Amino acid sequence: MDSYTGRQRVSAAFKKTFTDQEIQIDRIPAYPIMGQCNAQLVGASIRQFLLDPKVFVKAQVAAYERYKPDIIVMQGDLLMDVEAMGNELRFPEDSFCISTKVALEDKGKLSSLQLADPTKDGRMPAYLEILAETKKIITDSVVSAVIAGPWTVAIGLREANRLLRDAMKDPDYVHELMRFCTQMSIRFGEAVYPLKVGLSYSEAPASCSLISPKIYREFIFPYHKQIVDHFKEKKVGTGLHICGYADPILEDMVNTGVTNISIDAPSDLAKAVEVTRGKAVLLGNVNTNIFYSGSRQDMEQAIKNCIDVAPRDSGYILASGCEVPGIAPPEKVDWFMEIVNEVL
Numbered sequence: 001m002d003s004y005t006g007r008q009r010v011s012a013a014f015k016k017t018f019t020d021q022e023i024q025i026d027r028i029p030a031y032p033i034m035g036q037c038n039a040q041l042v043g044a045s046i047r048q049f050l051l052d053p054k055v056f057v058k059a060q061v062a063a064y065e066r067y068k069p070d071i072i073v074m075q076g077d078l079l080m081d082v083e084a085m086g087n088e089l090r091f092p093e094d095s096f097c098i099s100t101k102v103a104l105e106d107k108g109k110l111s112s113l114q115l116a117d118p119t120k121d122g123r124m125p126a127y128l129e130i131l132a133e134t135k136k137i138i139t140d141s142v143v144s145a146v147i148a149g150p151w152t153v154a155i156g157l158r159e160a161n162r163l164l165r166d167a168m169k170d171p172d173y174v175h176e177l178m179r180f181c182t183q184m185s186i187r188f189g190e191a192v193y194p195l196k197v198g199l200s201y202s203e204a205p206a207s208c209s210l211i212s213p214k215i216y217r218e219f220i221f222p223y224h225k226q227i228v229d230h231f232k233e234k235k236v237g238t239g240l241h242i243c244g245y246a247d248p249i250l251e252d253m254v255n256t257g258v259t260n261i262s263i264d265a266p267s268d269l270a271k272a273v274e275v276t277r278g279k280a281v282l283l284g285n286v287n288t289n290i291f292y293s294g295s296r297q298d299m300e301q302a303i304k305n306c307i308d309v310a311p312r313d314s315g316y317i318l319a320s321g322c323e324v325p326g327i328a329p330p331e332k333v334d335w336f337m338e339i340v341n342e343v344l
Contacts (some may be wrong), residue, residue: 003026004025005140005141006029006069006070006140007070007139007140007141007142008023008025009027009029009070010070010071010141010142010317012024012025012029013028013029013315013316013317014259014260015315016314017278017280017281017314017315018259020278020313020314027341027344028307028310028316028317028318029071029318030069030317030319030336030340030344031069031070031072031073031320032286032291032320032333032336033262033288033319033320034067034069034072034073034324034333035073035075035076035323035324036076036323036326037291037324037325037326037328038059041059041063041330042055042062044059045094046093046095046096046326047092047093047094047097049076050076050077050091050097051123053126053129053130053133056130057130057134057137060072060134061137061138064138064141066330066333066334067333067334067336068141068337069337070317071141071142071144071198071317072134072141072142072143072144073200074131074134074143074144074146074197076127076130078146078147078148078156078204079098079099079148080122080124080127080147081124081148081156081184081185081188082099082102082103082148082153082157083099083123084116084121084123085114085116086113087101087103087156087157094326095326096326102156102157102159104157104162104177105162107166107170107173110173110177110180113157115180115184115187116184116187117187118187118188118190118192119191124188124191128191128195131145131192131197132195135195135197143198144197144200144239145192145195145197145198145199146200147200148185148188148202149201149202149203149206149224149227149240150178150181150220150227151178151203151219151223152202152203152205153184153185154177154178155205158177160205160210163177164211167215167218175219178223179223182223182226185227186230189201189227189238193231193234198239199231199236199237200239200240200260200262201224201227201238201239201240201241202241203224203242204241204243204244207244207245207246207264208244208245208248209243209244209245209266210244213249217249217252221249221252221255221256224253224256224258225255225256225257228257228258229257232257237258237260238258239258239259239260239262240260241261241262241283242262242264243264243322244266244267245266245267246264246267247267247268247271250263250267250271250272250275250276254275254279254280258280260280260282260317261276261281261283262319263282263283263284263321264321265284265285265286265288265321267284267285269305269306269309270309272284272285273309273310273311273316277311277314278314281317282310282311282314282315282316282317283316285306285319285321286299286302286303286306286318286321286336287302287320287321288321288322288323289325291320291332291333292327292328292329292332294332296335299332299339300335300339303318303336303340303343303344304343306318307343307344318344320336
């Protein structure tokens with residue numbers, strides 16, 4: 001059997017989707033979304049992983065060498081932007097970092113808030129260095145950046161409950177904030193894409209598990225489209241990941257014009273296949289809980305379930321629905337890639 005690289009498999013999925021061109025490969029591309037869980041592989045804490053660029057690179061390279069995913073996602077945290085603009089963060093030893101103080105607790109401070117410079121401010125320059133260094137080391141698989149979308153940045157700066165109240169009582173303010181945050185998301189993306197890595201925006205709080213489709217369409221969709229259009233002019237493709245339940249907005253996500261859409265386990269893969277066919281590469285949606293508490297049989301069944309409904313007439317990339325839990329046993333990530341190579 002011919003040996004194919006992850007980069008070749010991913011390229012084939014995109015060519016099949018957008019050109020209807022069949023490329024010979026051994027299997028569909030596959031990867032788990034890994035970030036903080038990789039700290040275990042180098043004996044580091046999640047805190048060290050997030051704060052020490054050398055540990056971050058070492059952990060991601062160790063994950064690539066152990067699991068051989070077709071895409072290695074450079075998943076750190078989604079608070080780099082807001083930290084650089086004034087949020088105060090706490091970094092627990094072995095869990096997600098959290099904001100202890102937000103920059104827009106007083107909404108009136110928006111007019112004086114300054115956009116961060118990704119090449120100079122906070123941990124953003126370190127993340128750019130991490131991407132560049134990892135790209136030098138990993139050449140056979142796709143290295144992909146994940147940065148915060150504008151709604152994620154807005155919630156980070158303002159806090160979810162306050163922002164949802166603003167959406168009801170002061171929609172003009174929310175649009176003003178979203179325009180600001182969209183500039184930030186574009187600015188960070190502008191710093192990422194010259195590194196020749198994948199560019200994907202994560203919008204966990206844009207899920208219909210948290211907000212209504214109406215809120216998405218009014219306050220988020222126009223800004224997602226603005227970002228996509230901006231990069232299309234530069235011939236740069238963008239991805240969009242929304243966690244949780246996204247069925248009511250799947251078509252809206254496609255209509256942003258993104259090149260790829262990543263969906264979580266609560267979303268209906270069959271529906272996503274229908275709306276993305278020939279328009280966007282579809283990624284997902286193996287339940288991440290299996291990586292923590294599931295059996296090997298659970299993992300195999302989840303993978304088979306995805307393959308059974310995966311699009312036959314356009315590209316599909318098998319992936320976890322969201323980030324593998326930080327405390328997931330590495331052996332269960334092994335299962336995922338072992339089963340992929342056995343079954344697909």
